[in-house]
Amino acid sequence: MANEYSTSxxxxxxxxxxxxxxxxxxxxxxxxxxxxxxxxxxKLKNLVSGNVLDRTYRSGDKVEAxxxxxxxxxxxxxxxxEWHFMHPESFEQYAISKDNLGDTWKYLKEETRVDVVFWNGxxxxxxxxxxxxxxxxxCEPGAKGNTATNVKKPATVETNAEVMxxxxxxxxxxxxxxxxxxxxxxxVSRA
Amino acid sequence: MNLRSILExxxxxxxxxxxxxxxxxxxxxETPSLCRGVLVEHTIDPYKLQDLNNGENxxxxxxxxxxxxxLLVRGSGPIYQISRVFRQGEVGEVHQPEFTLLEWYRxxxxxxxxxxxxSELLEDILGVQPADKISYRDLFKNQLEIDPFTASxxxxxxxxxxxxxxxxxxxxxxxxxxxxxxxxxxxxxxxLGNDRPLFLFDYPASQAAFAQIRCEGExxxxxxxxxxxxxxxxxxxYHELLDPNEYRLRFEQANELRLKEGREELKLDEQFLExxxxxxxxxxxxxxxxDRLILLALKKQSLKEVLPLTIDDV
Numbered sequence: 001m002a003n004e005y006s007t008s009x010x011x012x013x014x015x016x017x018x019x020x021x022x023x024x025x026x027x028x029x030x031x032x033x034x035x036x037x038x039x040x041x042x043k044l045k046n047l048v049s050g051n052v053l054d055r056t057y058r059s060g061d062k063v064e065a066x067x068x069x070x071x072x073x074x075x076x077x078x079x080x081x082e083w084h085f086m087h088p089e090s091f092e093q094y095a096i097s098k099d100n101l102g103d104t105w106k107y108l109k110e111e112t113r114v115d116v117v118f119w120n121g122x123x124x125x126x127x128x129x130x131x132x133x134x135x136x137x138x139c140e141p142g143a144k145g146n147t148a149t150n151v152k153k154p155a156t157v158e159t160n161a162e163v164m165x166x167x168x169x170x171x172x173x174x175x176x177x178x179x180x181x182x183x184x185x186x187x188v189s190r191a
Numbered sequence: 192m193n194l195r196s197i198l199e200x201x202x203x204x205x206x207x208x209x210x211x212x213x214x215x216x217x218x219x220x221e222t223p224s225l226c227r228g229v230l231v232e233h234t235i236d237p238y239k240l241q242d243l244n245n246g247e248n249x250x251x252x253x254x255x256x257x258x259x260x261x262l263l264v265r266g267s268g269p270i271y272q273i274s275r276v277f278r279q280g281e282v283g284e285v286h287q288p289e290f291t292l293l294e295w296y297r298x299x300x301x302x303x304x305x306x307x308x309x310s311e312l313l314e315d316i317l318g319v320q321p322a323d324k325i326s327y328r329d330l331f332k333n334q335l336e337i338d339p340f341t342a343s344x345x346x347x348x349x350x351x352x353x354x355x356x357x358x359x360x361x362x363x364x365x366x367x368x369x370x371x372x373x374x375x376x377x378x379x380x381x382x383l384g385n386d387r388p389l390f391l392f393d394y395p396a397s398q399a400a401f402a403q404i405r406c407e408g409e410x411x412x413x414x415x416x417x418x419x420x421x422x423x424x425x426x427x428x429y430h431e432l433l434d435p436n437e438y439r440l441r442f443e444q445a446n447e448l449r450l451k452e453g454r455e456e457l458k459l460d461e462q463f464l465e466x467x468x469x470x471x472x473x474x475x476x477x478x479x480x481x482d483r484l485i486l487l488a489l490k491k492q493s494l495k496e497v498l499p500l501t502i503d504d505v
Contacts, residue, residue, distance in 0.1 A: 008280055030283025033380075034417050034427045035400045036372040037234050037452075038280070039359060058359040059280070060453050 003065035007040045007057050015047070015066040015117075018055070022047040022066035022119045047117060048100075048124050069118045075108045083108065085116065085123070094123050106161030107132045107179045128179045133188050134158050135174045142170040152184075192489065194499060201497065204316055204485050205273065208293060211312055217271045217295060222258025224274070225249045228460035230257050231442040232400065233449055236279035237457065238288075250457070251277040254478050255294055256401075257463045260431070263296055264469050271295035273481065284493045285423055285483055288502050293484075296476035302414055302430045305475040306390050309418055309426060312479075313388050317488055322388035322418060330391060331371075334379055339371055340395055340410050347371065354378045363452075368397050383419035392416035401441060402429035416477075420487055428477030435467035 005014060014025040027043035037058060044053040047068070057063070073085040073094065082095040083105060094116070098105060100123075107128040108114065115127045139155035152164040155175075163177060165184045172191025175184055192200075209219065229237055229250050237250040252258070255272045262270060276292045297305060310322040331339040337350060347370035351358070356377040363369050383389050392415070396404045399413025406412075414430035432438060439459070446456050485497045495501055 030281065030286055031376045032234070032281060032283075032286065033372050033375055034424055035232070035234065035398055035415075036375075037369065039373070039376060041357075054357050056357045056359045058361050061359060061361050 004062040005065055006062055007038075007059050010040050010042065010057070010063075015068045016044070017064040017066040018044065018053065021049075022068055022124065023053065026052075047119065050102075067120055068124075071116050071118060072113055073116050075110060075112045075114060077110065078105070078108075083126075085114070085126075088113075096123050096126060100124065101126055103182065104128050104179075106159055106182070107134070107177065109134060109159055130179060131176055131185065132179055133174050133176050134161075134163075136165070136169060136171050136191075139165065139169055139171060142168045144168075192496075197489070197497060197499065200489055201485055204488060205481075207316060208273070208312070208481070211315055212271045212295065215269075215308075217269045217297075218267065220259065220262060220267065220270045220272050221274070222252075222255045222262065222272065224252050224277075226252055226257065226460060227462070228458040229253070230401065230438070230460055230463065231445040231449070231457045233445040233452075236454065238277050238279055248458075253278050254292055256476070256478070257460050259294060259296055259476070260471055261463060261466045263298065263474060264466050264471055269295070269297045282502060285480075285486065287482065287494050287498065290494075291481040292478050293481045294476065294478040296431070296474050298472040298474040300475045302392065302416055302428060302475050305428055305477055306392065306416055306418075309428065309477060309479070310388060310390075313418070313420065313425075313484075316484060317388075317420070319420070320387040322390055323384075324390040324392065326393045327391050327395065328393065330379065331374070335374065344370060347374070350374060368395065371395070371398075380419065380424070381422045383422055385421060388418050388420040388425070390416050390418050400427075400429070401432050401438065403432055423483055423487060424480075425483055425487075426477050426479035428475060431471060431474050431476055433467075433471050433473065435464050438467060439464055 005016060010028045012025055012028050016023050016025065023044040023046055025042050026045050029041040030038065031041060032038040040057045042055045044055060071087060073087050076084045076086050078084065082097055083101055085094045104126045112132065116123045117125045134157040136155045137158050140153055146168050149166045151167045153167050154162050155165045155169060156162055163184055165175060170191050174188040176186050176188050178185050227249060235253050237253050240249045240251060254276050255274045259270060259272060273291060273293050275289055277289050279288060281288050313319055314321060328338065328340055331337050335350060337346060344367060347367065351370060351373050354377065356373050394413040394415045396411035396413045399415055402413045402415035404411050405414055416428045418425045442459050450456055482494050482498060486494060489497055491497055
């Protein structure tokens with residue numbers, strides 16, 4: 001389906017095809033000198049490589065829509081090379097390589113629901129929930145009585161990712177992590 | 192800022208603007224928003240409406256210019272108007288398809304006197320220093336070391352590329368003004384009027400719109416001006432064209448350009464042209480985007496922050 005967007009459709013969040021690759025519009029600016037012609041400026045991010053582009057268009061220009069689809073799927077397991085997901089209703093399974101996952105693997109434990117962008121039927125990006133709760137599987141023992149949250153130490157969580165946590169944390173504590181920044185937010189439960 | 196304080200600021204600025212003009216012997220007027228024809232501009236698209244009963248077509252005005260010039264012909268003297276105007280497809284941080292325009296005309300004045308008055312209004316509303324002034328030609332010469340009146344298209348193109356301005360796919364490469372507009376929008380405009388408002392004046396004749404054209408040797412200047420503050424364009428003023436035949440010619444040229452670019456041809460405002468036969472008194476006039484003025488007064492970034500309701504809310 002070769003859908004096209006005209007300049008009046010331009011807005012942040014649109015997914016378009018440029019030079020055969022899918023891009024997300026991250027910024028759309030309308031510029032018009034008083035008595036001159038309108039120019040639309042798009043900042044775009046490649047949905048596969050993450051590269052950014054700066055493009056301009058005049059009224060009448062068209063941009064091809066990217067054939068992308070969002071689905072909410074469930075994380076199943078990984079074999080260290082690929083991460084496997086399943087659609088909860090169709091039970092269809094997908095594999096995504098670690099390279100394509102970026103940092104997302106750090107936040108995936110079994111049954112986590114993630115948003116996946118499919119392009120031409122292939123999964124290209126995986127977005128975890130904004131916050132996940134993960135159990136600490138290894139860290140130096142907690143410093144008793146030290147409740148300062150600004151003093152941090154590294155901890156390994158159940159996905160094998162490393163997170164900086166306050167010094168009073170212990171193995172078995174469950175912590176909340178902001179996946180957008182990778183930062184520790186709070187302790188959810190104690191060991 | 193909460194809604195109430197934005198509404199209060201807006202009301203205060205409107206009141207202060209009216210006081211400014213009342214003190215200077217301008218009369219506030221109102222003219223129709225509905226029109227059967229327009230003063231055709233190449234890049235401005237009016238909304239079209241239809242009478243539900245007899246099918247008659249109307250446009251919504253894109254500025255009150257036609258009505259106000261007809262009042263001037265009939266001897267109104269100095270007048271100003273604050274009106275809602277409508278321009279299709281203009282949506283952005285500082286664009287709304289429906290917005291408030293402040294427009295005024297002073298018979299007997301040239302553009303220099305009117306620029307001084309615009310500056311005084313800005314000093315009054317924004318509390319800024321008196322505006323600086325630079326001609327369109329000097330701005331390009333000083334900032335880009337190019338003469339916008341004589342540079343070849345190849346030179347303009349090279350300059351656009353040097354500044355890494357991405358080219359639109361349908362760039363009309365033979366159109367000098369399109370290259371100049373890219374340079375203004377992407378390279379020059381962001382820094383125009385940083386500390387105090389800055390007037391740009393004497394445009395290339397091809398960008399004169401409805402301003403008089405002055406010939407100086409080899410060069411033709413459109414006696415038009417704009418003012419910028421903190422990178423935002425605030426107004427457009429003319430040393431007004433008087434000859435109805437010249438108006439008709441420019442409307443037809445604009446329609447030709449429109450057709451060339453796939454835009455709809457617009458019906459000329461024949462009543463306006465007819466009334467102009469009795470001759471507009473020599474005058475200058477200017478239109479200023481009041482919502483943008485309020486945006487700058489409140490130090491905001493987007494019109495959405497100063498308009499409680501926008502096109503997205505209707």
